[in-house]
Amino acid sequence: MSGTAPVRMPAAARRAVILEAAATEFARNGLAGGRLEVIAEQAGVSHPRIVQLFGSKKKLFLEVVDVTFDKIEAVFERAEPTLTALGDAYVKLLRREPSTGLVMLQGFAAAADAEVQVAVRRRHLDLMKAIARLTGADALQVRTFFATGLIQTVSTALELSERRADTAWSAWILQLVAPAGQDD
Incomplete structure (x- = not known):
């Protein structure tokens, strides 16, 4: 028996730790390759x-996808309301939390599963x-x-952000389609 007792933490905090570990694992390996054993060890x-707590790996994955979309929407809610x-x-957000874009991409990749497709489509349309x-x-x-966001997501995932002008290009494209009266 080891000399350290397990750390007791409130259920909400424990759930958050599990979701963070799951986001890292699913970002790296997707739904099919993600392993609950790895998530459990990390958490x-x-x-x-x-x-x-979650019922199944797929339900945990879908909760991670929801948390990811929630983060994105929260960032948008706090930003100035221009494209x-x-x-x-x-x-x-992508640069600060690289797993965000990867989880989103993994959600799209897992959309061959009907349940995942419905959930990811709903979150995508809501966004x-x-x-x-x-x-x-x-x-x-x-x-x-x-479309420009997808380019940014892929560029960040591939660590191309500093090597290509995608950010400037994206800003230019968004300015072209800015609603009338908005000076971006």
């Missing part, structure tokens, strides 16, 4: 405890509506915002 809990400012806030609500952007502007 300092047992594998059965994760199953008890360029939201884009800048998103890039800063599109939030962009329109926050900025007044029309459908074309929102699609353009998401």
